[in-house]
Amino acid sequence: MRTTVGIIGAGPAGLLLARLLRGAGIDSVVLESRDRAHVEHRQRAGILEQGTVDVLRAAGAGERMDREGLRHDGIELRFARRRHRVDFPGLTGGRSVMVYAQTEVCRDLIALRTKEGGPLLFEAEALAVEGADTDAPRVRFRHAGREDVLECSYVAGCDGFWGVARKAVPASLSRVFERTYPYAWLGILADVAPSHDELVYARHDRGFALLSMRSPSVSRLYLQVPAGTEAGEWSDEDVWGELERRFETTDGWRLERGPITQKSVTPMRSYVHEPMRYGRLFLAGDAAHIVPPTGAKGLNLAVGDVVTLARALAHEKETGSPELLDAYSETCLRRVWQAERFSYDMTTLLHRAPDATAFDDRLQLARLERIASSRAAGTDLAEAYTGFPVG
Numbered sequence: 001m002r003t004t005v006g007i008i009g010a011g012p013a014g015l016l017l018a019r020l021l022r023g024a025g026i027d028s029v030v031l032e033s034r035d036r037a038h039v040e041h042r043q044r045a046g047i048l049e050q051g052t053v054d055v056l057r058a059a060g061a062g063e064r065m066d067r068e069g070l071r072h073d074g075i076e077l078r079f080a081r082r083r084h085r086v087d088f089p090g091l092t093g094g095r096s097v098m099v100y101a102q103t104e105v106c107r108d109l110i111a112l113r114t115k116e117g118g119p120l121l122f123e124a125e126a127l128a129v130e131g132a133d134t135d136a137p138r139v140r141f142r143h144a145g146r147e148d149v150l151e152c153s154y155v156a157g158c159d160g161f162w163g164v165a166r167k168a169v170p171a172s173l174s175r176v177f178e179r180t181y182p183y184a185w186l187g188i189l190a191d192v193a194p195s196h197d198e199l200v201y202a203r204h205d206r207g208f209a210l211l212s213m214r215s216p217s218v219s220r221l222y223l224q225v226p227a228g229t230e231a232g233e234w235s236d237e238d239v240w241g242e243l244e245r246r247f248e249t250t251d252g253w254r255l256e257r258g259p260i261t262q263k264s265v266t267p268m269r270s271y272v273h274e275p276m277r278y279g280r281l282f283l284a285g286d287a288a289h290i291v292p293p294t295g296a297k298g299l300n301l302a303v304g305d306v307v308t309l310a311r312a313l314a315h316e317k318e319t320g321s322p323e324l325l326d327a328y329s330e331t332c333l334r335r336v337w338q339a340e341r342f343s344y345d346m347t348t349l350l351h352r353a354p355d356a357t358a359f360d361d362r363l364q365l366a367r368l369e370r371i372a373s374s375r376a377a378g379t380d381l382a383e384a385y386t387g388f389p390v391g
């Protein structure tokens with residue numbers, strides 16, 4: 001099998017890259033190790049930055065998002081049983097975000113790809129990227145019980161944190177920057193209308209809690225739990241009780257309960273692999289970097305990477321100049337490190353570390369008070385949350 005760009009992974013990065021390349025007249029083949037149902041159902045991100053929304057629209061993949069997505073003009077910070085709203089458009093000159101689940105973005109992109117007949121192979125596991133530093137890189141993969149080779153001009157490693165693409169970069173050229181956190185998120189989906197019309201990020205002495213949503217009738221909620229916790233350790237009753245305690249306010253706000261349909265635990269990690277390019281192999285999305293979910297940045301970073309990559313490949317095709325491809329890693333990493341910084345700040349602002357002292361608690365409250373009382377501090381948060389420019 002032969003193609004111009006071999007794309008490993010049909011998460012948001014790989015699927016959107018295939019779509020953008022098609023728009024630029026560049027052919028690609030997408031290899032995905034899991035089956036379609038798995039890719040379309042795994043629960044992940046919920047928040048799209050303004051720039052991500054614009055990219056999906058321009059790529060012709062925004063129709064259902066515009067019908068069913070929920071535009072959000074702010075978030076609430078909850079601490080010391082009080083509430084503070086951060087007004088995005090007011091602080092950023094009109095920017096907002098969209099609540100539209102990653103599962104839905106992937107479903108829309110898969111439907112378009114399937115309708116238009118672009119090659120997208122499910123249950124096709126990439127085994128290795130070979131010859132990345134030559135003019136003819138190859139992806140070895142297994143599909144329908146057979147081993148095969150995809151010959152390419154370029155390879156896009158969009159295969160997430162646990163993928164194989166990153167392993168093709170020689171250790172002597174790789175630098176990894178990493179931090180793990182001593183806590184995780186227990187996430188639930190519940191069939192109940194969200195108890196607030198915007199997301200609520202709560203700092204509490206017992207730990208962080210987040211109220212989010214998937215639709216006007218489905219709530220998505222998270223609780224900070226110790227790293228290593230198993231979802232089965234928490235009964236539904238315990239989850240609701242703990243959420244109620246952490247969201248409690250002095251003004252009688254109430255959390256509505258409903259049937260829990262899904263429960264899972266997500267570890268928290270910050271990770272950057274540099275560089276994001278080796279020869280003709282380009283890493284994009286979680287294959288190159290991870291952020292803790294507190295800043296809602298992971299999916300949006302993946303989108304930024306593939307926009308940059310598609311633009312660079314189109315530039316090379318039109319002008320013959322590799323200039324933008326050569327700048328790919330550096331261009332992406334500038335934005336990646338801003339997202340790393342913001343995600344770290346939001347995480348340490350809102351979570352309670354197991355070894356936190358009374359001094360740390362007071363500092364967190366002072367940081368939150370500062371955001372609530374200073375327009376400059378509020379603007380800093382609002383600008384980062386609604387997104388940094390791509391490129």
Ligand code: RFL
Nearest residue numbers: 009011012013033045046126160285286296297298299300
């Ligand atoms: P993905 O989505 O992991 O997709 C990688 C794909 O590659 C496939 N794959 C392979 N295919 C072929 N051969 C191989 N050898 C392969 N190895 C792996 C996998 O099956 C998969 O289909 O990476 P991508 O595309 O880079 O997208 C990244 C995002 O998924 C991720 O950053 C976000 O979900 C992070 N994230 C959030 N991001 C946001 O922007 N906003 C949010 O609100 C947000 N909330 C979250 C999150 C992540 C979470 N979890 C579960 C980690 C909330 C949570 C709880």
Ligand code: PHB
Nearest residue numbers: 045046212293294295296
């Ligand atoms: C989500 O809805 O899954 C979500 C929202 C905001 C975050 C993380 C996750 O910061």
